[in-house]
Amino acid sequence: MSALPIVVCGLRSEAKAIRRGFPGVRVLAGGGDAARLERDLEAMLQAGPALVLSSGLAGGLDPALPVGTVVIDGDEPLARLLRAALPKAIRAPIIGQDSIAPSTAGKAALRQASGAAAVDMESHVAARVARRHGVPFAAIRVISDAADETLPPAALIGMRPDGGVALGAVLTSLARQPGQLPALIRTGRHAALAHRALRDVYDALGRSGIFLRDLGEFALEV
Numbered sequence: 001m002s003a004l005p006i007v008v009c010g011l012r013s014e015a016k017a018i019r020r021g022f023p024g025v026r027v028l029a030g031g032g033d034a035a036r037l038e039r040d041l042e043a044m045l046q047a048g049p050a051l052v053l054s055s056g057l058a059g060g061l062d063p064a065l066p067v068g069t070v071v072i073d074g075d076e077p078l079a080r081l082l083r084a085a086l087p088k089a090i091r092a093p094i095i096g097q098d099s100i101a102p103s104t105a106g107k108a109a110l111r112q113a114s115g116a117a118a119v120d121m122e123s124h125v126a127a128r129v130a131r132r133h134g135v136p137f138a139a140i141r142v143i144s145d146a147a148d149e150t151l152p153p154a155a156l157i158g159m160r161p162d163g164g165v166a167l168g169a170v171l172t173s174l175a176r177q178p179g180q181l182p183a184l185i186r187t188g189r190h191a192a193l194a195h196r197a198l199r200d201v202y203d204a205l206g207r208s209g210i211f212l213r214d215l216g217e218f219a220l221e222v
Helices: 012-021 034-046 078-085 104-114 123-133 167-176 178-208 215-219
Strands: 005-009 026-029 051-060 070-074 094-096 118-120 137-145
Touching: 005 012, 005 034, 012 026, 012 051, 012 178, 026 034, 034 123, 051 094, 051 123, 051 178, 070 078, 078 137, 078 178, 094 123, 094 137, 118 137, 123 137, 137 178, 167 178
Parallel strands: 005 026, 005 051, 051 137, 094 118
Antiparallel strands: 051 118, 070 137
């Protein structure tokens, strides 16, 4: 049985970038709702075994990692094969949590407590479900906001439950605090860079052929 991936992300824009790079891949956007994401991923795995990937944008915790850095974490040999297909990526711990890490102080504290290089809002859920089903798991994340960047308030309320952009909430926040505009522009620019990198990641993975391998080759070593 081939190692067909289920790719878990947060935003519909991330899902779009992934599909542009790797047309036909199965993508599940969580929209910041951990409970729903877990239920939906459970249902997809009930339909048949597959390896699980957590992908998308991430907050940087390691001050040495600039925006656009691709970080890989997860089970062997899957993570090793991903790293071989993505030679510019780094191998480092990624932590998932249910909330955004917006401030430099919060990122530094999380870095000290966990030793992780990046943080996102889906990897912990995806890893938990994959473990429950005994299938291989890996995370592939692109740094969108570096460790020395604090996200503006508008960026923290910009995701709808379906993974779309809550434009109305963003504009309301901006109207209330117009001084955040430069930071919001920076955040948008960095997110666009990270989305392009994410698309390139899945283009490279699609061309690599690693998902044509038998799923048992991964599962035996998890």
